[in-house]
Amino acid sequence: MFENIALAAPELFTINTMMLMMAGTFAGLLAGAIPGFTIAMAVVLVLPFTFTMSPVQGLATMIAVYVGGLSGGLMSGILTGIPGTPSSVATTFDGYPLARSGKPGLALGIGVWSSFFGGVFAAIVLMLVAPQLALIGLEFQPVDYFALIIFALTVTASLSGDQMVKGLMSGLLGLLVATIGSDVVFGQPRFTFGSDNIEQGFSFLPVLVGIFAFGRLLGDVKSKEKAHQPLGGDTHVVHIDYIGSAKEVLRRWGNVLRSSTIGVFVGVLPAAGSTISNILAYDQAKKTSKERDQFGKGAIDGIIAPETANNATAGGALIVMMALGLPGDIMTAIMLGALLIHDVIPSPSFITDEPKIAYSIFLAFFVANFMMLALQSVTLRGFVLITRVKLYMLTAVILFYCALGMFALNNVSWDMWTLFFFGILGFFMRALGFPIVPLVLGVVLGKIAEARLSQVFARSDDITVFLSRPWSLFFLILACFSLVFPLYQKQVGKAAWTRFYPPVLLVVMAYPVFLMPGTIRPVVAVLMALAGLVLAGIQIKRGHVPQQPE
Amino acid sequence: MKLTRSYLSATVAALAASFALSTTPAQAVELPCTTAKLIVPWGPGGGTAVIFGIFEQAIAASDAPTKIKVVTIPGQGGGAGAKEAYAAKPDGCTLFAIHQHLVVNYINGVTDFSWDGFEPVAMVTDTPEILGAGGHVEYNDLEGMIAAAKANPGGIPTGVSMGATSHFLWIMFGAKTGTDFAYVPFQGGTAGRITGLLNGSIDLGGINMAAARTQRGDGALKAFAIAADERSSLIPDVPTLKEMGIDMTYSLTRGIMLPKGTPQDIVDYWAGVFKGPTEDAEFVAQQAAKGTAVVYLAPEEYAAWWKDTEVEFLDAAKELKVGRFQ
Numbered sequence: 001m002f003e004n005i006a007l008a009a010p011e012l013f014t015i016n017t018m019m020l021m022m023a024g025t026f027a028g029l030l031a032g033a034i035p036g037f038t039i040a041m042a043v044v045l046v047l048p049f050t051f052t053m054s055p056v057q058g059l060a061t062m063i064a065v066y067v068g069g070l071s072g073g074l075m076s077g078i079l080t081g082i083p084g085t086p087s088s089v090a091t092t093f094d095g096y097p098l099a100r101s102g103k104p105g106l107a108l109g110i111g112v113w114s115s116f117f118g119g120v121f122a123a124i125v126l127m128l129v130a131p132q133l134a135l136i137g138l139e140f141q142p143v144d145y146f147a148l149i150i151f152a153l154t155v156t157a158s159l160s161g162d163q164m165v166k167g168l169m170s171g172l173l174g175l176l177v178a179t180i181g182s183d184v185v186f187g188q189p190r191f192t193f194g195s196d197n198i199e200q201g202f203s204f205l206p207v208l209v210g211i212f213a214f215g216r217l218l219g220d221v222k223s224k225e226k227a228h229q230p231l232g233g234d235t236h237v238v239h240i241d242y243i244g245s246a247k248e249v250l251r252r253w254g255n256v257l258r259s260s261t262i263g264v265f266v267g268v269l270p271a272a273g274s275t276i277s278n279i280l281a282y283d284q285a286k287k288t289s290k291e292r293d294q295f296g297k298g299a300i301d302g303i304i305a306p307e308t309a310n311n312a313t314a315g316g317a318l319i320v321m322m323a324l325g326l327p328g329d330i331m332t333a334i335m336l337g338a339l340l341i342h343d344v345i346p347s348p349s350f351i352t353d354e355p356k357i358a359y360s361i362f363l364a365f366f367v368a369n370f371m372m373l374a375l376q377s378v379t380l381r382g383f384v385l386i387t388r389v390k391l392y393m394l395t396a397v398i399l400f401y402c403a404l405g406m407f408a409l410n411n412v413s414w415d416m417w418t419l420f421f422f423g424i425l426g427f428f429m430r431a432l433g434f435p436i437v438p439l440v441l442g443v444v445l446g447k448i449a450e451a452r453l454s455q456v457f458a459r460s461d462d463i464t465v466f467l468s469r470p471w472s473l474f475f476l477i478l479a480c481f482s483l484v485f486p487l488y489q490k491q492v493g494k495a496a497w498t499r500f501y502p503p504v505l506l507v508v509m510a511y512p513v514f515l516m517p518g519t520i521r522p523v524v525a526v527l528m529a530l531a532g533l534v535l536a537g538i539q540i541k542r543g544h545v546p547q548q549p550e
Numbered sequence: 551m552k553l554t555r556s557y558l559s560a561t562v563a564a565l566a567a568s569f570a571l572s573t574t575p576a577q578a579v580e581l582p583c584t585t586a587k588l589i590v591p592w593g594p595g596g597g598t599a600v601i602f603g604i605f606e607q608a609i610a611a612s613d614a615p616t617k618i619k620v621v622t623i624p625g626q627g628g629g630a631g632a633k634e635a636y637a638a639k640p641d642g643c644t645l646f647a648i649h650q651h652l653v654v655n656y657i658n659g660v661t662d663f664s665w666d667g668f669e670p671v672a673m674v675t676d677t678p679e680i681l682g683a684g685g686h687v688e689y690n691d692l693e694g695m696i697a698a699a700k701a702n703p704g705g706i707p708t709g710v711s712m713g714a715t716s717h718f719l720w721i722m723f724g725a726k727t728g729t730d731f732a733y734v735p736f737q738g739g740t741a742g743r744i745t746g747l748l749n750g751s752i753d754l755g756g757i758n759m760a761a762a763r764t765q766r767g768d769g770a771l772k773a774f775a776i777a778a779d780e781r782s783s784l785i786p787d788v789p790t791l792k793e794m795g796i797d798m799t800y801s802l803t804r805g806i807m808l809p810k811g812t813p814q815d816i817v818d819y820w821a822g823v824f825k826g827p828t829e830d831a832e833f834v835a836q837q838a839a840k841g842t843a844v845v846y847l848a849p850e851e852y853a854a855w856w857k858d859t860e861v862e863f864l865d866a867a868k869e870l871k872v873g874r875f876q
Contacts, residue, residue, distance in 0.1 A: 052607075138748055139749065142746075184735075187626055187660055188658075324745070333593075337603075350764070410625065412623060455736065455746075459752075
C-alpha cells in the first residue's frame with residue numbers, strides 16, 4: 001500500500017494540481033452554500049475543464065469540488081435552515097435551532113469538523129479495504145434494495161416524534177407525489193390529468209428545496225416585524241471557536257464512528273447515496289443518544305451525525321465507482337465519464353492494475369478534506385455575515401437562487417413551478433404542524449422503491465424471496481424493530497417487555513447475518529446471538545423491578 | 551491496426567474536405583447566437599452527454615464562429631428533451647443530439663413525432679451493442695445462450711430499459727433467432743444493468759465496451775457477440791452476430807438534428823461544423839477508447855438512414871404489438 005502511495009504522491013503533489021484542487025474545493029464550497037445549487041451542478045460545470053488535464057489532475061479537481069460541495073451545504077443548512085444540497089437535509093434539524101438560539105459559531109464549527117472527520121475516516125477505509133467493501137455492495141440485489149428502502153421509510157416514525165399520525169400522512173403524501181408523472185418502467189403518463197407539464201413529474205430536488213426553502217422563508221416573513229428582523233436575531237458578532245468545537249466533536253467519537261460507518265456503507269451500495277445516509281445517521285444518533293429530548297432543539301450529536309455521514313458516503317461511492325465501474329450517485333457517474341474520456345476503465349482489478357490513478361484518487365480525497373477545513377475557516381467568516389441581513393431581503397435573494405438552481409439542473413421550467421407549489425404546500429404543512437421530512441423521504445424513496453419492486457416481480461411472483469435473502473431479511477427485521485422503537489423509548493424501564501428489546505434484537509438479527517457469505521459475518525452472528533442470550537439471561541435473573549418515576 | 555485504418559480514412563477524409571471547403575457556402579451563414587444549445591435528452595454522465603461533451607470541446611477549439619453547449623434535459627425516458635427540441639425555434643440555435651431512441655419514443659407513444667419531426671443534420675458516431683451475460687450463467691458462447699433460451703422460452707431474466715433501445719436489441723435478436731426472454735426493467739442506462747449482471751439478479755443484458763474490456767478478465771461478465779459488421783479491435787475475441795450466422799447489426803447511432811423548418815443553409819452549416827472533429831485523428835481515438843466509432847453521414851444520407859431505421863423498428867414493433875401497435 002505504501003509503495004502505491006509513494007507512486008501516486010509525486011503525481012498529485014504538484015503546485016499546479018494543488019492550486020486546481022484549492023480552486024475546486026472553493027468552487028464546491030460556494031455551490032454547496034448557495035441554497036438551490038447542488039453539488040451535481042458544480043461537478044457538471046467543472047467537468048469540461050478537466051478534459052484537457054491529465055487523468056490524475058482532472059480527477060483530483062473533481063474530487064475537490066465534490067468534497068467542497070458536501071461541506072458547503074452545511075453553511076446554508078445551519079445558518080438559514082435551508083439545506084444547500086439534499087445531503088444536508090438532516091443537518092438543518094439541529095444545526096438551525098442551535099444557530100438561532102445564539103450559537104451559530106458553535107454549530108458551524110461542529111459541522112465543519114464533523115465533515116472533516118467523516119471524510120478522513122472514509123479516506124482511510126478507502127485505502128485499506130476498498131475492494132472487499134465494494135463486493136458487499138455487489139451482494140445487493142433488487143430485493144435487498146427494496147427492503148433497505150422500507151427500513152429507511154420507517155425512519156419516518158421516529159422523525160415525527162409525537163406527531164405520529166401526521167407524520168405518516170405526510171410520508172404517504174410523499175409516496176403519492178412520487179407516483180405522479182411518468183411511470184418508472186415504461187415511461188407511460190400516470191395521474192397527469194392530460195397535462196403535459198404534470199407528465200414531467202415532480203422531481204425530488206425542486207420538491208425538497210420548495211418545501212424547505214420556500215416554505216420556511218414564507219413563514220419567516222409572515223408579519224412585517226418579523227420580516228424586518230435580521231436572520232441571526234440579536235447576535236452581532238459571530239465567533240467561531242474552532243478548538244472548542246473540535247473538542248466537542250472528538251468527545252462524541254462514538255457518534256462520529258457510527259455515523260461514518262453508516263455513511264460509508266450507504267455509499268458502497270450503488271445508487272443509494274448521501275441523500276439517504278444523512279437521514280439514517282441522524283436517526284441512529286437520535287435513538288442511541290442520552291440527550292434524546294434535545295434533538296430537534298439544537299443537539300450537538302444531531303449535527304455531527306449527518307455531516308459525518310454525508311462526507312463518508314462520498315468515500316463509499318468512490319470505492320464502488322473505482323472497484324466496479326458503477327456510479328453510486330450523480331457525482332460519481334460524472335467522474336466515471338471523465339475516467340472513460342482518459343481511457344481509464346474502472347473494474348475489480350482497477351486498483352491493482354492502475355495503482356497510480358487509484359491511489360491518486362484516495363490521496364486526493366484525503367487531501368481535499370484538509371483543504372476544505374482550511375478554506376472553511378476563511379469562507380465561514382464571510383458567510384456568517386448573512387445573519388445580519390434582514391429577512392425580507394434574504395428571502396428574495398435566496399428564492400431567486402433556488403429558482404435559478406432548480407432550472408439549471410435539468411433545464412426544465414416546470415421544475416420552478418414545482419418549487420413554487422411545494423413551497424406553498426410546505427408553508428401550510430408547517431403551519432398545521434405536519435412534519436415535512438417524511439414527505440421528502442417519500443418523494444425521494446418512492447421512485448427507487450417502485451423501480452426495485454418492479455425488478456423483483458419481473459423475475460418472479462414469488463414473495464418469499466424477501467425472507468430468503470439475508471440482506472433483505474436483515475433490513476425487514478430492522479424495519480420492524482425500528483417501528484416499535486418509539487414505543488420502547490416511551491415505556492423503557494416501565495413495562496416488562498422493554499427489558500427484552502435489546503437482547504431479542506441481537507438474537508434475531510444474528511440469523512440473517514449468519515446466512516451471509518464468507519466466514520467473518522457468520523462468526524460475528526454467533527457472537528451477536530451469544531451476547532443477546534447472555535443479556536437476556538441477566539434480565540431474567542434480575543427479574544422485573546419497576547422503576548420509580550423520577 | 552484499427553487505429554491506423556481510422557487514421558488513414560480520417561486523413562483521406564480531411565483531404566477531401568479541404569477540397570470541398572472552398573465550395574461550401576457554410577461560412578456565409580450568420581446565426582442569431584454565438585453559442586447554440588445542443589439538447590441531450592438524458593442526464594449528465596450518460597453515454598450521449600459524454601460523447602457530445604467531447605464534441606463541445608472540439609468545436610470550441612475549432613474556428614467555427616458559433617460554438618455549442620451541451621444542455622442535458624433528462625426525463626420521460628428521453629421524451630422531455632425531445633419535446634423541448636421539437637418546440638424550439640428553427641433558427642439554428644437549438645440542436646438536438648439523439649439516436650434511435652427518437653423512433654422508440656414515437657412507438658411507445660411518449661412523443662407524437664418521429665425522426666421526420668426534425669431536420670437531420672449529420673450522423674456522427676456509432677456504438678455497437680454487445681450481447682453480454684453475468685459470469686454466473688452456465689453457457690459460454692452464443693450457441694449455448696440460444697440453446698438455453700430455446701429450452702426455456704421467455705424464461706431467462708434479461709435486463710433492459712423497457713421499451714427503449716436496449717429492449718429492442720433483444721426483441722430483434724429474438725425475432726431473428728426464434729427466442730424469447732423474460733424482460734426485467736432496468737431503467738436509466740447501462741450502469742444499473744451491469745450491476746444486475748454482476749450480482750446475478752439478471753442473466754443477460756447489453757453491456758458497454760468499458761465493461762466488456764475489463765470485467766470479463768475477472769470472470770464477472772461474459773460477452774457473447776457484438777452486433778457490428780466487424781469485430782472490435784478492443785475486444786477482438788468477441789465474434790460478430792453475422793459470423794455466427796445471424797444477419798443482424800445493432801448499434802446506437804448518434805447524430806444531430808435541427809427543428810423542422812430550419813433553412814437548408816443552416817443545416818449545411820452545422821453539418822460542416824460537426825464534420826470537422828470527425829476528421830481529427832485524436833478525436834477519433836478518444837471516441838474509439840469508449841467503444842464508439844466515428845461515422846459521418848451528411849444530411850441527405852442521414853435522412854435516408856433514418857427512413858430505413860424507422861421501417862426496421864416499426865416492423866419489429868408491429869410484429870410484437872408493443873407501444874402504439876398494441
